[in-house]
Amino acid sequence: MAKVIINDIPVEALNDASILDAAKEVDIFIPTLCHLDLESFNIEHRTGSCRVCMVEVELGGRSKMMPACCTPVQDGMKIKTNTPEIIQIRRTVLELLLSDHPFDCLICAKSLDCELQALARQFGIDHLTYTGERSSYPRDTSSNAINRDLDKCIMCRRCETACNEIQTVKVLTGYKRGFMAVVAPPEMKPLNDTNCVFCGQCVNVCPTGALTEINYINPVWKAINDPTKKVIVQTAPAVRVGIGEEFNIPENESATGKLVAGLRRLGFDAVFDTDFSADLTIMEEGHELINRINKNENLPILTSCCPGWVNFMEYQFPDLLHIPSTCKSPQQMFGAIAKSYYAEKIGVSPKDLIVVSIMPCLAKKYEAAKPEFINNGVPDVDYVLSTRELAKMFKEAGINIAKLKDEDYDNPLGESTGAGVIFGASGGVLEAALRTVSEVISKTELKDVNFVEVRGLEGIKEATVKIGELDVKVAVTSGLGNARKILEKIRSGEAKYHAIEIMACPGGCINGGGQPYIHGDTTKLERRMKMIYTEDERKVIRKSHDNPYIQKLYKEFLGEPGSKKSHELLHTHYHKKREK
Amino acid sequence: MKLKSKEDFFKLKEETVKKRAQDKDIKLLIGFGTCGIAAGAKIIEKAIEKGLAERNIKNAKIVRVGCVGYCYAEPTIEIVYPEGGSVILGNIKSENALDVIDMHILNKSFESQYVIPRNFE
Amino acid sequence: MVKQVRIALRNCGRVNPESIEDYINARGYEALVTCLFDKKPADVINIITESGLRGRGGGGFPTGIKWKAAAAEVSDEKFIICNADEGDPGAFMDRAVLEGDTHSVLEAMTIAGYSVGADKGIIYIRAEYPLAIERIKKAIEISKEYGFLGKNILGTEFSFDIELKYGAGAFVCGEETALIASIEGKRGEPVVKPPYPAQKGLWGKPTIVNNVETFANICPIILNGKDWFRSIGTQKSPGTKVFALAGKINNVGLIEIPMGMTLRNVIDNIGGGIRDGKEFKAVQTGGPSGGCITRENLDTPIDYDNLLSIGSMMGSGGMIVMDEDDCMVNFAKFFLEFTIDESCGKCAPCRVGNKRLLELLEKVTNGQATEEIIPQIEQLCATIKKASLCGLGQTSPNPVLSTLRYFRNEYDEHIKDKKCRSKVCKALLKYEIVPDKCNGCTRCARSCPVQCISGKVKEVHTIDQKACIKCGVCYTNCKFNAIIVS
């Protein structure tokens, strides 16, 4: 323990605690900007680059300005956090940042969700003492997922930590020097020409409007307004536990029914659920797993429902492309079924049926536009909106979903089980698969459908599950850095598993690149996760193979899991991607 | 010739010092640092070599040394006499080579228009 | 007569750097042998500590204390880094040492390795020093042949190897944490200290970073003792310092002077006085991080603390002499431009602040400034100094602050009178034709690139002030001295 004095208040703090944390203990709040503490993941980004958290530290008779976020406390320190001089320095630093920033708040996607703007407000900045040339860069809209407007970059470097350290994709780096310095892919390449997997984790942590999603709100409005089109919508599992945050729906209240009601008010012709196709995924992937276990070949099987992860694998582990499940993601399965089975059922030509997805994810935007998911010019999924974009549409349309009465999803593609909804949290896909696979293999009903060993926000979870005679070894990872660790062990033969669930985003889709911003408050993720399992418990049916509409779909259309038709519609193949 | 002990080292050192002490040649130390070379040290070296041959001088040897610090007067030559003493010459051009040899090697003069002040011990 | 004292440069110009025999003849490797066979590591560190040697790379941190800190760390691996990035404009002290006395740096690094328990040394050198690189490579090779480097040095248990790493010439890569990042293959950017490299340096291991000249002092201290070293220089700054003397002085070049020598002696005696008999104005030390020293401080003894107290700093050894033709505002601008080019851009005060500061100075030199600009400049300087992450930003306002302190009148003239007394700031110049002297030869009118001079042949010419771009062509072309600048 170190004894320090902060603004005349004695504080005892752990030896490696930062001044910032020690001050919090006594309710002294020091402003920060670049600092980001993702506590639930044990990841702290502290480059000390913005210099907004400067405090005065006196030690051994010498006094110096130090950044509170990355200076560890030391016994005997006397710290001042708010002298007029400190405040003047902080304000000047902030004004300097603003002087090199476009005054675009009125027309900025990040407005009111922007940490720079919030800080300017907190400091009551109403004019700039220093003005001059501003750094400017070409906007990068090369991909269909991520919009980079580096004029708004404040060099906090959080995106680098997200991409390089958490995800280990390593496409972002400091580029150029001095006044022109900015964070970008090497040589300022457009994101689309890099190994970026579009997980959107960089977007999630960016404090400003420098990184945002590519927005498809307008084309969706147009489609809804087009009388020649039938427009249906699917909502991913994690969307329902995120959207409520945008409308102040109380923390423990389910937003699902309100989400459905809101979507109907927006004018969608039918409101369906990706949870339905999640159940379908379990049928197909479960079938694959059982086959492989029975033949004891090509194990482990890796889940394939996360396009961020699939991208990562195609770039970085091309030698392992034979082990993931060949199942499409639930989003793409939904699109494929909608444009075949459902289109046929309602008598609409696939080209006149528009499928919109609401996703917690930016990689899904990229996925929907992949050539393999487009048939004769008709994509299986036409537009992908993030949770954040949907919230904007609601607001624009004057719909406050908090005020709406709960409504149910439409049928036949809206009925789902508890197994489908838990896809939204890390561990969910595997748990859902275990629920089905164990019943199919052991031919007895599970006493307890909850596999709690695979739940939680930890990056790597392992469990051994008894199915009949067999000890099934499973692992769950989220965050691509963790995925890399497991994959390297598989490559070397060091690790032996039967099945592994991999999600690109730490914690799974609840923390997807398209979810409402959490600004470093990871308790929000814990809440989202809890809500996912609450939704599961509320469901009467909690196993995918018990979903009556899934059973009907096989009976009427697909035959059985793994059938030829299933393979045509629901499975895909992977390509080695050249490292760029 | 790997040295394996303290004794090895001092033996080598003694031999080296003795050998050097016996060397009675006049030394021409030419500044071969980056700046000296840029100022033409290589050309001067050639000219001096040629001049020494022309005058048939056998008791003078050129040594390439690092920068002495007289940037304002590069290229420089320091002439060190075996009996003690030395002069530093600056701003040497190749056409001065014979002149320098005559004045400072044959006549061992301590003065000429080439001499620059030495400002360190 | 005041003379230089050569410790770091003791062998430069005396030995053939490519001859290990020359070096041994000049007491080379004797210090290493003494340490390995007669002294414990802690003894060596004590000698260095008590000698009072301070880092010559700019900061002046006591070398012995740094070594002690690294020696105290428990680690399976430690590193000795020689900082040969030398990025100050006009500086070449380190290059001279590495080119002229290559072995002495290798020997000192090996002694450092022995003292702190490191078996690996790295020389981080700018790639623009090919000759030094070549000589170091040769010296490493031959030292290994002799057994001064490599496994079981001179038959002892101690092993030490040295390898080279090349810097791409970014000034900030000379900052020790940026240098370490660069060796690790990362972007050359400083990181927040603490932890210091001596605790967590290269690859997270305890690491000593010392400047070339610091290393060049080690062997003489071991051989001649701490008391000898302390007898040179001043109480708080023993020893000597190498400077690269440049600017408006007769004898530009490399000098090594005992600490405590006055600037007056440096300029008048060693430097041979101001060039062309002009009036002395100031001396700048410390490169882009330093400040200027004026006539009133000419008799201040030069050492780390004195230079700091008069608003400059020792820096790595740049020393630029200025005369009456130098404009001090423009001069501050020059260094700021350097800083802006060399800033890594990591932290906001340096990245944006220095740019804004330069823009303010440009206003001054362009004649667009009003009086409230001075407090703005001062506040900005204070913020940049206090809030920047690394030494580059923390010292970058020094040239501005120091010229403001000593040459406030020149700033005022620029701001209020719109005049540059040294006639350097173009925008403030005025070219005029003196009617009495003009005989109407038309030469100026014909040479003016914007044709703003009018007048008939054999009649007095006039310059249209609004159109004049202050190129000065007419001034140089007039053969009758009829054009004056003010």
Ligand SMILES: Cc1cc2nc3c(=O)[nH]c(=O)nc-3n(C[C@H](O)[C@H](O)[C@H](O)COP(=O)(O)O)c2cc1C
């Ligand atoms: C911007 C910047 C540039 C620096 N460049 C150099 C350099 O070129 N050479 C050097 O030895 N030290 C340089 N330093 C100082 C180093 O960070 C470090 O303090 C020094 O190498 C320590 O060695 P010393 O104690 O022997 O001086 C620089 C520091 C800063 C802030």
Ligand code: SF4
């Ligand atoms: S990034 Fe933030 S501060 Fe910048 S324009 Fe957008 S909302 Fe405003």
Ligand code: SF4
């Ligand atoms: S989307 Fe993911 S992979 Fe792409 S740059 Fe951002 S963090 Fe990196």
Ligand code: SF4
């Ligand atoms: S792009 Fe965003 S997250 Fe990345 S450095 Fe810039 S402001 Fe920070």
Ligand code: SF4
């Ligand atoms: S974890 Fe979910 S949100 Fe993240 S990339 Fe994968 S599918 Fe998208």
Ligand code: SF4
């Ligand atoms: S002070 Fe300048 S050089 Fe140093 S870290 Fe900050 S931006 Fe980089």
Ligand code: SF4
């Ligand atoms: S060049 Fe001189 S003398 Fe000739 S016209 Fe111009 S000012 Fe007059």
